[in-house]
Amino acid sequence: xxxxxxxxIKNLKKKTNSVILVHNYQLPEVQDIADFLGDSLDLAMKxxxxxxxxxxxxxxxxxxxxxxxxxxxxNVIIPDINAKCPMANMVNPNDLIKLKKENPDAMVxxxxxxTAEIKTLSDICCTSANGKKVVESVSAKKIIFVPxxxxxxxIQRFVKDKELILWPGMCPIHHKIRKEELxxxxxxxxxxxxxxxxxxxxxxxxxxxHALSTNGMVNYAKESEINEFIIGTEKDICYRLKNENPGKNxxxxxxxxxxxxxxxxxxxxxxSLETLEPRVKIKDEIMEKARKPLQRMMExxxxx
Ligand code: 13P
Ligand code: SF4
Numbered sequence: 090x091x092x093x094x095x096x097x098i099k100n101l102k103k104k105t106n107s108v109i110l111v112h113n114y115q116l117p118e119v120q121d122i123a124d125f126l127g128d129s130l131d132l133a134m135k136x137x138x139x140x141x142x143x144x145x146x147x148x149x150x151x152x153x154x155x156x157x158x159x160x161x162x163x164n165v166i167i168p169d170i171n172a173k174c175p176m177a178n179m180v181n182p183n184d185l186i187k188l189k190k191e192n193p194d195a196m197v198x199x200x201x202x203x204t205a206e207i208k209t210l211s212d213i214c215c216t217s218a219n220g221k222k223v224v225e226s227v228s229a230k231k232i233i234f235v236p237x238x239x240x241x242x243x244i245q246r247f248v249k250d251k252e253l254i255l256w257p258g259m260c261p262i263h264h265k266i267r268k269e270e271l272x273x274x275x276x277x278x279x280x281x282x283x284x285x286x287x288x289x290x291x292x293x294x295x296x297x298x299h300a301l302s303t304n305g306m307v308n309y310a311k312e313s314e315i316n317e318f319i320i321g322t323e324k325d326i327c328y329r330l331k332n333e334n335p336g337k338n339x340x341x342x343x344x345x346x347x348x349x350x351x352x353x354x355x356x357x358x359x360x361s362l363e364t365l366e367p368r369v370k371i372k373d374e375i376m377e378k379a380r381k382p383l384q385r386m387m388e389x390x391x392x393x
Pocket of ligand 1 (some may be wrong): 128129130204
């Protein structure tokens with residue numbers, strides 16, 4: 090069944106001159122049809138380099154919106170318009186405007202996991218892959234960091250000469266990962282290294298060997314001499330990790346599932362290629378203003 094749909098997707102993709110961008114947390118069968126599989130930064134960069142007319146974005150809303158903002162002339166299609174990142178909606182424009190007024194000397198760094206409207210109020214965006222580098226690149230000594238307090242606190246560990254004002258947002262999936270679960274897995278697999286996403290709680294990051302973006306995990310696992318890893322992020326990244334490292338073992342937190350990422354199915358991707366819908370729509374004036382902080386982020390590039 091999946092193979093039949095995957096074949097149809099392949100044919101239609103060619104016919105419609107479409108490219109399929111897929112985030113590392115997508116269902117395994119969706120990862121299998123990717124032209125490019127990656128993290129938020131990598132996919133945003135890939136979106137600016139494609140010659141395709143249509144970008145089918147298998148991920149959540151803010152990722153597809155960023156692709157559209159960076160490519161206003163292309164059709165950006167998200168196979169399920171309800172695949173929304175709840176963290177992106179934890180900061181609203183009025184509250185951010187108020188905080189900016191209270192801190193006139195501060196600049197705003199927004200995680201890419203924000204709405205387009207929040208991006209219009211931001212000086213620069215970042216992802217988990219380049220957050221530290223972006224914050225270091227900002228001239229202000231005071232930074233309003235929205236919306237992920239865990240990522241903000243993680244960046245603050247490395248950037249001592251700037252004060253980050255942290256917004257009280259967080260990812261419900263990463264915030265739920267407990268250090269006890271990771272330590273239990275470590276007891277079962279004592280030679281394994283613990284890799285976690287910086288969206289995790291500080292005490293989880295404290296017991297990890299490395300905190301990395303999702304592509305950071307993929308690259309690290311490939312290059313490392315270690316053969317076993319405990320993975321503290323959305324569990325389906327382990328499908329990619331195992332695929333690319335068949336000789337290594339990956340132990341996921343089985344309950345770490347992002348339900349919004351799972352809304353994208355093969356059937357919905359096929360339907361999107363047949364109809365070229367649903368398209369990401371953002372008002373022109375919002376796109377114009379939201380593009381600047383994204384472009385500034387791209388100029389900073391990958392993290393170190
Ligand atoms: P990455 O950019 O590391 O893929 O993270 C995106 C995300 O939503 C993590 O929850
Ligand atoms: Fe948003 Fe968390 Fe899902 Fe990432 S894992 S898309 S931050 S809800």
